[in-house]
Amino acid sequence: MQLRAVRGDIVRADVDVIVNAANPGLLGGGGVDGAIHAAGGPAILAECRQIVARLPGGRLPRGQAVATTAGRLPARWVVHTAGPIWSASQDRSGVLRSSYAQSLRVADGLGARTVAFPAVSAGVYGWPLDDAARQAVAGVRSVPVEHVQEVRFVLVGDEALAAFEAALAA
Secondary structure, eight states: OEEEEEESOGGGOOSSEEEEEEOTTOSOOSHHHHHHHHHHOHHHHHHHHHHHHHSGGGOOOTTOEEEEEOTTSSSSEEEEEEOOOOOSSSOOHHHHHHHHHHHHHHHHHHTOSEEEEOOTTSSTTOOOHHHHHHHHHHHHHTOOOSSOOEEEEEESSHHHHHHHHHHHHO
16 A cells, blocks of 8 residues: 655545544534535535434544545545544544544445545644654554555645655655
8 A cells, every 4th residue: 555645635636535534523514524525515414414313422433434425526435534632631642543544444445445634633623743644644554455555645735744744754
């Protein structure tokens, strides 16, 4: 499996699976989550509502992942994961790695060959970018895959791109 970091807009990624940095309620929000729901259209939200209705407490546990249609996106599927909120007093890095690992497992189970990830938890959830990149790469590398051939970390800015390039090189 090839891993690479690219600068771009994840909703335009020409891949089989786009990973969404979702909130546990799966009903859209800001950042990547809002952009994916807006670009993908109502089919994604409708499927998320069905999934939420079956989840205990109506919430996706942090570090877990589920798949839906991709609606109008160029991808075939969206894999939604609820990353952890950064805490200076609690080590939640295992949950962040799990968000990546579980998303990749779900994508591989769908038969996806290409997967695009955002920087999960590194936006409004406050995860320091350099560590978010290290956790992302470790989480993805921890998963043996059958189908996935390429993972792209699709990043918005130069700082994020540099952090992920450094994590990939380490």
